[in-house]
Amino acid sequence: DSGVTQTPKHLITATGQRVTLRCSPRSGDLSVYWYQQSLDQGLQFLIQYYNGEERAKGNILERFSAQQFPDLHSELNLSSLELGDSALYFCASSVDPLAGVNEQYFGPGTRLTVT
Amino acid sequence: AQSVSQHNHHVILSEAASLELGCNYSYGGTVNLFWYVQYPGQHLQLLLKYFSGDPLVKGIKGFEAEFIKSKFSFNLRKPSVQWSDTAEYFCAVNGEANSGYALNFGKGTSLLVTP
Numbered sequence: 001d002s003g004v005t006q007t008p009k010h011l012i013t014a015t016g017q018r019v020t021l022r023c024s025p026r027s028g029d030l031s032v033y034w035y036q037q038s039l040d041q042g043l044q045f046l047i048q049y050y051n052g053e054e055r056a057k058g059n060i061l062e063r064f065s066a067q068q069f070p071d072l073h074s075e076l077n078l079s080s081l082e083l084g085d086s087a088l089y090f091c092a093s094s095v096d097p098l099a100g101v102n103e104q105y106f107g108p109g110t111r112l113t114v115t
Numbered sequence: 116a117q118s119v120s121q122h123n124h125h126v127i128l129s130e131a132a133s134l135e136l137g138c139n140y141s142y143g144g145t146v147n148l149f150w151y152v153q154y155p156g157q158h159l160q161l162l163l164k165y166f167s168g169d170p171l172v173k174g175i176k177g178f179e180a181e182f183i184k185s186k187f188s189f190n191l192r193k194p195s196v197q198w199s200d201t202a203e204y205f206c207a208v209n210g211e212a213n214s215g216y217a218l219n220f221g222k223g224t225s226l227l228v229t230p
Contacts, residue, residue: 002158002160045218056215092218
């Protein structure tokens, strides 16, 4: 158990819909990363938040957005869903990547199936 | 931009065989390197990491990796694999500051250990 929690574990929804994935980082970690894992693209970085503020963006679609709340949990919002959005979405947390090292701990993931 | 290349996509070994999984990265600056393991149906777990110092790093479950700067490589090794090592293995390198030091992952190597 990494200490990072994600809900829900599984999500099945239809094309065009909107879903919200939730992540709680390890106690003491201020930074949250979102990654997408799919068969064709592998593991890709989507977006990072640090202490409530967006810090970096990766290959995140405009239909996707995220936020980090004062209690440091984060939500990833996926809208206008397409079949190709079906994937595993992982959240990872770290203390502070600017502290010199960046060891990330991953949550169990949310498996999203778009039908 | 950094990239990570894992040479072996699928590896099948018998129990007690030795393992070496290749990983090469492309990045000219200071790097932090990681190997993560993903057991079937589970989240990514950190096996080992290299930040600085001794280029031979030891991780959990008997795994080790050697950082060879001149070859841009960080190969994972284990002298004797067990059936329980069956999993997907990912090599990763931390990105740059403008990506929040997010991890860039290789495509992964699927290891099957047969009894």
